[in-house]
Amino acid sequence: MSRHRRAEETHGHGHGQDGAADDAVEVGTLARTAVLVSLAAFVVAAVVGAVWLWPDREPDFGEGGPPAFATEDTEFVTADVTEVAEPCADGERAAVEDGAVRGGAGGRTGAALTCGQVAATVTEGAGEGDRAVFPVAPEVSRSGLTEGDSVLVVRVPAEGAASYQFSQVQRGGALAWLLGIFVVAVVVVARLRGLMGLVGLGLGAVVVWQFTLPALLVGENGLAVAMTSATAIMVVVLYTTHGFSMRSSVALLGTLVGVALTGVLGLLAMGGTRLSGISDETGGLLAGQVSGLDFRGLLICGIVLTGLGVLNDVTITQASVVWELRAAQPGMPRRQVFASAMRIGRDHIASSIYTLLFAYTGAALIVLMLVSLLDRPFLELISSGVLTEEIVRTLTSAIGLVLAVPLTTGLAALLAAPAPAAARRTARL
Incomplete structure (x- = not known):
């Protein structure tokens, strides 16, 4: 076969549809079982956590009762x-x-x-x-x-x-128009994949609204609530959007391990920085309305959930890169597959860190403007509670993201082997 024909075939594998790459990559029975058992352990833990943490009581509003937006005569x-x-x-x-x-x-x-x-x-x-x-x-x-x-x-x-x-x-009308434009743009550009992504997004919102927030309001452990919520959301979102495949399963496993690392790092960072979880008047207002809240747990839960989307983005990308490389070059050694995928992963890490940094900067822009007016040393300013929270949130999410990239890439490169037909076809070239 000519060199030109070989290049065309390789290019077709590298940029073909997901199904083509999945058909050209084979995962051994033992490896497949190990991944699925690991995911099953996360899912079982999430189910147990949901049953254990399910908010079956009202928040403790104290003697004043639940907050009212209007009095009886208004x-x-x-x-x-x-x-x-x-x-x-x-x-x-x-x-x-x-x-x-x-x-x-x-x-x-x-x-x-x-x-x-x-x-x-x-x-x-x-x-x-x-x-x-x-x-x-x-x-x-x-x-x-x-x-x-x-x-x-x-x-x-x-x-x-x-x-x-x-x-x-x-503002309901304006928000409805904005949401409509968003949905149309996603469906037109991403088609069925985009539509399924919207479905997953909606189901994730239901998890947050029906479980995460009520569980936190009754004082449940923030890290346990975060891990339970993150597992439920990621299982639903990832499989809904990307379908059931070993590629998706590897990405999911990498995401969940990254989430666990982020949670542990958040606990260590919060202990080291002595953060209380209440850094502004919003936290004080919530503390005045509901008794018995674990604000340090709320901070940990926020750290985990904030980086969830970006973390999933890098893991699904790295798993897909490995699958495409393996489909395009079935005979490539696993070490070379890992090295090639990590070259892309490093670029993705850099851009994702920028995303996290500027997302937090935009959200805290007014606070940063106020702090910049204070005539105090820089190190003293960034040690204030509100800024330290944002710094801890950014750095812990970024560390979890960075560690998840080689972990997911290595796992995918280890598991993905060329399908026998693809190997035979490469041998004939």
Whole structure:
């Protein structure tokens, strides 16, 4: 066979569909059994963990009871904005009567707005048809709030006319459009694989909402909840998106081992840095609402879940690279397969670290801006609780990711052998 024909055949294996590579790669019975038994151990542990940690009780809200968004004599109603006044200048304040400007027939119907006020018509809920006038923060006015926007307001019944207070902008419509564009883009570009990825994403969200958050709220061990959740999510997402194959199973095993390493590193780092898990007012607010929370456990769980997506990305990539190399070059020694795949893995590690770093930077941008204004030594600034948490989160996720790449690559290179037909075809070339 000519050298040109051989190159074409190799290229076809390297960039063909997953099924072609899977057919050209054979995994021995003993190796296959070892991988599946290892995965079964993780799955059994996750099932036991889910049963053990399942939140079958309410969080401990203390004497005050669960937090309420409205008192007994108030309720949330929906209103459409009809007029928005200019934001108040520095030193000025919007006109407010007893915390809210009255609306309705007995209120200031048709009155001109002062700075910082918004007029809206109640469209759903008690007081439907009322003209509600209420102040909003300057940043709300400057965000682009305009006539026709839907807002959620708090209605406080009173003699004569109810009073209204601004709660939030209703953003469901805009979010639905954004979600629709995302779904269409994924399905058009990635087709069935993208659609299955969306299904896996939805199932993963269900795990977080129905198990992870409730379990953490009742004070269960954060690392145990994280490992149980991560295993359930990854089994569902990876097999749903990439199908049932040894390639997917190797990637899954590498991901779960990487998750375990990340959790252990997070525990060690948290102990060494003496982090409490409460570094800002959000944590303090949660502590005031729910008693008995393990905030250090919450931090560990957050560390594990944050790096889950990137970790899975590198492991499935490395397993696929090994499978494609083995399919394209059946006679290549395992050591050479590993070395070739690791050259790609190193590039992937570098780009993934950038992803983690800038993702955290973007999420904590306002905090970083505030810290940069302080006239203190750099090492002292990064030792503050909120920044140390982000640094620990980034570094532990990155270390787990880095270690998962050679682990997954080595495991895949060790297991993947050329199928007999592919070996015979290579021998004839």
